[in-house]
Amino acid sequence: xxxxxxxxxxxxxxxxxxxxxxxxxxxxxxxxxxxxxxxxxxxxxxxxxxxxxxxxxxxxxxxxxxxxxxxxxxxxxxxxxxxxxxxxxxxxxxxxxxxxxxxxxxxxxxxxxxxxxxxxxxxxxxxxxxxxxxxxxxxxxxxxxxxxxxxxxx
Amino acid sequence: xxxxxxxxxxxxxxxxxxxxxxxxxxxxxxxxxxxxxxxxxxxxxxxxxxxxxxxxxxxxxxxxxxxxxxxxxxxxxxxxxxxxxxxxxxxxxxxxxxxxxxxxxxxxxxxxxxxxxxxxxxxxxxxxxxxxxxxxxxxxxxxxxxxxxxxxx
Numbered sequence: 001x002x003x004x005x006x007x008x009x010x011x012x013x014x015x016x017x018x019x020x021x022x023x024x025x026x027x028x029x030x031x032x033x034x035x036x037x038x039x040x041x042x043x044x045x046x047x048x049x050x051x052x053x054x055x056x057x058x059x060x061x062x063x064x065x066x067x068x069x070x071x072x073x074x075x076x077x078x079x080x081x082x083x084x085x086x087x088x089x090x091x092x093x094x095x096x097x098x099x100x101x102x103x104x105x106x107x108x109x110x111x112x113x114x115x116x117x118x119x120x121x122x123x124x125x126x127x128x129x130x131x132x133x134x135x136x137x138x139x140x141x142x143x144x145x146x147x148x149x150x151x152x153x154x
Numbered sequence: 155x156x157x158x159x160x161x162x163x164x165x166x167x168x169x170x171x172x173x174x175x176x177x178x179x180x181x182x183x184x185x186x187x188x189x190x191x192x193x194x195x196x197x198x199x200x201x202x203x204x205x206x207x208x209x210x211x212x213x214x215x216x217x218x219x220x221x222x223x224x225x226x227x228x229x230x231x232x233x234x235x236x237x238x239x240x241x242x243x244x245x246x247x248x249x250x251x252x253x254x255x256x257x258x259x260x261x262x263x264x265x266x267x268x269x270x271x272x273x274x275x276x277x278x279x280x281x282x283x284x285x286x287x288x289x290x291x292x293x294x295x296x297x298x299x300x301x302x303x304x305x306x307x
Contacts (some may be wrong), residue, residue: 053258097258
C-alpha cells in the first residue's frame with residue numbers, strides 16, 4: 001500500500017511539472033505581431049466641386065481593426081467625417097461628409113484618413129465603394145474613390 | 155410427414171345439406187319488390203348528396219387558391235420599399251430628398267434648407283426637441299452611416 005501511495009504521489013508530481021512546463025512554453029510563444037497603419041481615402045470628382053460624399057470601406061482580407069478616423073486635406077472636409085462609432089474595432093466603416101461652404105475641392109482630394117491595426121502577416125486588402133457624391137446644390141454626381149496606404153497607391 | 159399428407163388427401167370434401175343451400179340462396183334474392191318511385195327517390199337523394207360534396211370540394215379549392223394568392227401578395231408587399239417606408243415613419247421623415255433611402259444627401263439637403271430658410275418647418279425637427287438645427291442634420295447623417303444598413307457586408 002505504501003509503495004502504491006508513493007508511486008501515485010510521484011505520478012501526480014510529474015504530471016504537474018509537465019503541465020507547468022507546457023504553460024511556460026505557450027507563454028513564451030510570441031503573440032502575433034500587430035502593426036498600425038494609416039489608410040488615406042480619396043474622392044475624385046473631376047471638374048465638379050465636391051460638396052458631399054458617402055462611401056463604404058471594408059477590409060476583405062487580413063485581420064484589420066479600425067482604430068481611428070481623421071478628416072481630409074481640404075478645409076471643406078477637414079473635420080472627421082460622420083461614421084458609426086461601432087465601426088471602431090471592426091473592419092468595416094461607412095464614411096460621409098458634406099460642406100456648405102463656397103470653397104470646395106475639385107479633382108482628387110483626400111477626404112479622410114483611417115487608422116487601422118493589422119494583426120498577423122497577411123497583407124490586408126480593402127473594398128471601397130462610393131455610395132453617393134454631390135454638387136453644392138445637391139445634384140448627384142459620379143466620382144472615383146481610391147485608397148493609399150502610407151504613400152503606397154492602391 | 156408423409157403420413158400426415160396422406161391423411162389430408164384422404165379427407166372427404168364437406169357437403170352442405172340441400173336445405174341449407176336453398177336458404178342461403180334465398181337470402182341473396184330480393185325478398186320484396188321495390189317500387190320505381192322509391193328507387194328514383196333514393197337515386198335523387200344520392201345525386202344531391204354527392205353533388206353537395208363536390209360543391210364543398212370546389213369551394214375549398216377556391217379558398218386555398220385565394221389564400222395562396224393573398225400570401226404571395228403579402229410577401230411581395232412586405233419586401234417592397236413602398237411598404238418598408240410606410241413601416242418606418244422615422245426613416246421616411248429623414249428621407250428629405252425623397253430618394254427612397256436615407257443617405258448623407260438628406261443631411262446635406264436639410265443643412266441647406268436650414269441655412270436658407272427663415273422659418274424652418276416643423277417636419278424638419280427630426281430629433282423632436284422643438285428646434286430645427288444642426289442636431290437634426292447630425293441625426294440624419296448618423297442614420298446614413300449606421301453599420302446596420304451597409305452594402306458591402
